[in-house]
Amino acid sequence: MNSQKSMTSLLLAIFLIALNLRPAVTSIGPLLDTIRNDLMLSNSEVSLLTAVPVICMGVFAPLAVHWLNKFGQKRGISLLLGVIGLLTLVRAWFHDYVSLLITAFVIGVAIAIIGPILSSMIKEKFPTRTATAIGIYSLGMGAGATLSAGLTGVLYVWLGEQWEFALAFWSSLALLAYLIWINAMKPQQEERLNIELQQLSFRSPWSNKRAWLVLLFFGFQASLFFSLMTWLASAASELGFSVIEAGTVLSVLTAAQIFANITIPLLLEKFPNRSFWIYLLLFIGATGIILLLTGNVTLIWFASILLGLTLGGLFPLALLLPLDETTDAKEANAWTAMVQTGGFIMGGIVPLAIGILYDWSGTHQMTYYVLLVLIVGMFITTLLLNRKTLHTQG
Helix, strand or coil: CHHHHHHHHHHHHHHHHHCCCCHHHHCCHHHHHHHHHHHCCCHHHHHHHHHHHHHHHHHCCCHHHHHHHHHHHHHHHHHHHHHHHHHHHHHHHCCCHHHHHHHHHHHHHHHHHHHHHHHHHHHHHCCCCHHHHHHHHHHHHHHHHHHHHHHHHHHHHHCCCCHHHHHHHHHHHHHHHHHHHHHHCCHHHHHHHHHHHHHCCCCCHHHCHHHHHHHHHHHHHHHHHHHHHHHHHHHHHHCCCCHHHHHHHHHHHHHHHHHHHHHHHHHHHHCCCHHHHHHHHHHHHHHHHHHHHCCCCCHHHHHHHHHHHHHHHHHHHHHHHHHHCCCCHHHHHHHHHHHHHHHHHHHHHHHHHHHHHHHHHCCCHHHHHHHHHHHHHHHHHHHHHHHCCCCCCC
C-alpha cells in the first residue's frame, strides 16, 4: 500500500515537473507579434526567444549525466526547478531584448538537464509500465504548453497589456512542482539508485547507428512542435485573427495534443506496435498541413486539431524509442541525452529558419512547406528504423 502511494506521488511529481518544461518557450508564441512591435525587432530576432532555449535543450543535454552523478535526483532536479522558476519570475522586471535572451538561454540549459534525468528515472522506477509513465511525463509537458499558449494572451489583457507580467506568471508552476517533488522523493530511494548507477557500464550510444536514427526522428518531431508553437499564432494573425483569437488557435492545438498525450500511451499498452502509430499520426499531421496551405480561415481550426493530435502522439513515442533500446537507467540517461542533444538543436534551428524565411517572403506559405518536409523526414526515418525492426515492448 505504501509502495503504491509512493509511486503515485512520484508520478504526480513527474507530471508537475514536466509542466514546467514548456511555458518559458510556448508563452512567447501568443505574444510574438506584440513583443516584436514593442521592442522593434525583426521576425528572425524575436524568433530567437524560442530558438535559443530549444537549442540549449540540445547542446546542454549531455550535462545530465554529470549533473545526476554530482547532485543526485532529488537535489539536482530541485536546483533546476529553482532556476526555471526564478528566471521566469525576473522577466517581470525587465523590458529589453537582451534580458529575455539571457533568461531564455539559462532556462533552456535547466530544461536540457532535467529531461534525460526524468527519462532515466522512469526507466528505473517503472520498468513494466514505461509507456504509461512516459505518457504522464508527456501529458505534463502538453498541459504546460496548453496553459501557457492559451492563457498568456488572456493574462496580457488582464494585466494591463504588460507582456512582462504575462510571461512571469508561469514561475508559479515551478514552486508547486518543487513542493511536491521534495516530498515524493525519499532519500533511501535516491541513495539506492545512485549506487546502482555507479555500478553499471554500457557502450556509448554515439557510436550506434540506430541511436542516430532515433535522434533524427526526435529532431524532426521537436522541430514540428516548436515551429508550430512559435509561428502558428503568427500565421493566424496573418489571416486577421486578434491576439486572443490567435492564442485560442494555439489552445485548440494544444488541447488536441493533450488528448493524444493521454490516449496514445494507453493504446500502446494494448497495441504496442510503435511504427503503426507513427505512420497514422504522420498521415493526420500531413492532412493538417495541407489544410493550412489552403489559406482558409475556417480550416485553420480543423488543421489545429489534426496537428495537435500529431504532436501529442509523436512526443511520447519519441521519448519511448531510446528507452526501448536500453536495459537500465544509466544507459537510458545516456541515450536520452544524446537523442535530445541533436533533436533539440534541430528543434531550435528550424523555427529560427522559418523566421528568416518569413522576413524574406512576407508570408507563412513557406512555413507550411517546411512543416511538410518535417513530416516527410519522420516518415523516412521510421522506414529506416523498421529495416532493423522497430521495437514494440511496452
